[in-house]
Amino acid sequence: MADPVLFHFDFSSPYGYLAAQRIDALAARHGRTVDWRPMLLGVAFRQTGMAPLTAIPLKGDYSTRDFARSARFHGVDFRMPSRFPIPSQAPGRIVTWLKATEPSAAIPVAKALYRAYFVDDRDIADPDVAADVAGAHGADRAAARASVDDATVKDAFRRSVDEALARGVFGSPFIVVDGEPFWGMDRFEQVDRWLATGGF
């Protein structure tokens, strides 16, 4: 059985949200599953010296326009959240906890969290809101809420983020296929060909 495609994403990333709508189907076409790996762009920014797109002069205005246009182009619902960007520890920890305790719920909950933020404008940085969303999509609501403050979960998530950075993951979405890194949903065509051919 081939290794899963690694899908790194930050819950605060609009392009991560767009990629999240398509990554499973893309992998499935090649008989692959996807390992959804929440990360923290803020930690990566400290290493790269970068900043959130919308905080960069010139690039900020363009990016806000491009988020919405790219969503329309791909036929994906999108509304720019009132609060942006957000710290994404709460949803990241809930998904980390689900992967360890109830893996079948992890991807549906991750998709629901993204949708809550980028379609319904809910502030998933709030642990109670994030737990509500998880509870409505197959997770135990109280346990999900508790996971956000659980030292073991916090450690596991932080370790996972650090490991991703150590392997060169610096953006969202960031996809790794058999060791080959692809940054951005604009690399989906390349990911598709790589999965089909094993390299080019």
Added chain:
Amino acid sequence: MADPVLFHFDFSSPYGYLAAQRIDALAARHGRTVDWRPMLLGVAFRQTGMAPLTAIPLKGDYSTRDFARSARFHGVDFRMPSRFPIPSQAPGRIVTWLKATEPSAAIPVAKALYRAYFVDDRDIADPDVAADVAGAHGADRAAARASVDDATVKDAFRRSVDEALARGVFGSPFIVVDGEPFWGMDRFEQVDRWLATGGF
């Protein structure tokens, strides 16, 4: 007659080089011409606080890999230049001068300069090298060389770069269709649809 598609590019930009291979054909499919507008990423970086891709931790290693892989993906010849990035005033001024004095030579010379740098590893930052390339592709070699040090040409190029920045151009390639901005050759599909439909 519809307005030309504005194609902003830095001669030191690998993605600009890749885009340069396809932009004319893309525009032509929609009955449009292309206005090739050399720019200076270094000037944009000062406004955005950004840096050359290859100078950014983590992102640098990825980018070098992605340049070559993207070229293979698109079937375009590419060799990472020994000196990178380069200041691109010399080729930028030559193309600015050609647009004003011998417009039919501007695009062929721009393409030849890109190829000299990204395929033949010639240092087109050197005014003599840049003039050699221009001379071999339809321009007057001595006049091209002189244009690099011509105060009027220098002013015109600098003004053109400043105007682009004032209109929000911060990267390479950066394409503008009827006022709509698109950054990156990964937006070619969106440019294509925009040209076909007038917006989406």
